[in-house]
Amino acid sequence: MTYAGLTWDHPRGYDALAASAGDLVHWSVQPLEGFESHPLDDLCARYDLVVLDHPHLGEALAAGCLVPLDDLFTSEELHRWRARSIGSTMRSYAMEGVQWALPLDAATQVAATRTDLAGEPPAIWDEVRDLARRAPVALSLAGPHAFLTFASVAVALGEEPAAHPDELIGDGTGLAVLDLLADVDSLAPAETRTLNPIGLLELMSRTDRLAHCPLVYGYVTYADRLAFTDAPTARPGGLPGSTLGGTGLAVSSRCTPSADLLDHMRWLMSSPAQREFLPRHNGQPSARSAWTDTSIAGADFYRRTTATCEQAWVRPRYDGYIGFQTAASAVVRDALANETGHRAALEGMRTLYRASRAAEEGRT
Structure with a gap:
């Protein structure tokens, strides 16, 4: 058979x-x-x-x-x-x-770098910000990856998203994440915003139009062309924020x-x-x-x-999470495109999260 x-x-x-x-x-x-x-x-x-x-x-x-x-x-x-x-x-x-x-x-989100274009891969998020001012740096934002990037930076800042069914994330962390992502994304090559992780790694490995992606799912098949390193931390010695x-x-x-x-x-x-x-x-x-x-x-x-993979955040697995992840990613993209203010975006994601959990409870 x-x-x-x-x-x-x-x-x-x-x-x-x-x-x-x-x-x-x-x-x-x-x-x-x-x-x-x-x-x-x-x-x-x-x-x-x-x-x-x-x-x-x-x-x-x-x-x-x-x-x-x-x-x-x-x-x-x-x-x-x-x-x-x-x-x-x-x-x-x-x-x-x-x-x-x-x-x-x-696999988990890690950093990918063309060291010939970017030099030594940045280890903390402030260094990512600095690199974006002198070399092409992009975030992974297509499809569900906008929210996954948001979540990973939150983990690096010390707060796991969706730790409670009624609260996605606190004000301080959520706004800090959106501010950081906006700083980096504002300087990113426009063509990168619609690329999935494979597309980003292909662009980085085959052209000189992308030098660094601080959070992208690692593919060993590109390791002969790109340097993969642990995900960035918020401070030296901190947790490499990443989503499994x-x-x-x-x-x-x-x-x-x-x-x-x-x-x-x-x-x-x-x-x-x-x-x-x-x-x-x-x-x-x-x-x-x-x-x-x-x-x-x-x-x-x-x-x-290895250190990033060992410590990566495990996403929620409730019935309805996939729909929330898709919708929340669209909210993050709108915020980075200046179509939604950061506080409004955070409240929008919270509303989507609570609705998805309430729908789950209604089905059980």
């Missing part, structure tokens, strides 16, 4: 899965934007295996479209993979005491997995696959041992961003 799988359309998301699947899984792809926002219940109705983003778990549980992995793997296996995974990658796919996906891939990304491998409720399929999933989480096979096929493993392996392809990429 051949299973139908869906991943995202980039060598990091596709190559290793396709190379290892043989006739067991036929992998299709969707654009990065689909991975970020397409309703998961629709995808699970059409595919047996789905590569997903952890904030989709709330809607997945509400729709009942995933198989609990606790029913497919032993507690010892799940515990071992959890202990071996970097940062919160495994935990981000667990809800209500159940594991819903395996962390196939680990990466991908999880989930089994849809339409699927009855065979022993061969479960063994294949086990192999993808094994040390040989994580440290050898995935890196050889453009993958970005989730195993901590791979990130700390000095012999692995792209070892400098992992070494220079």
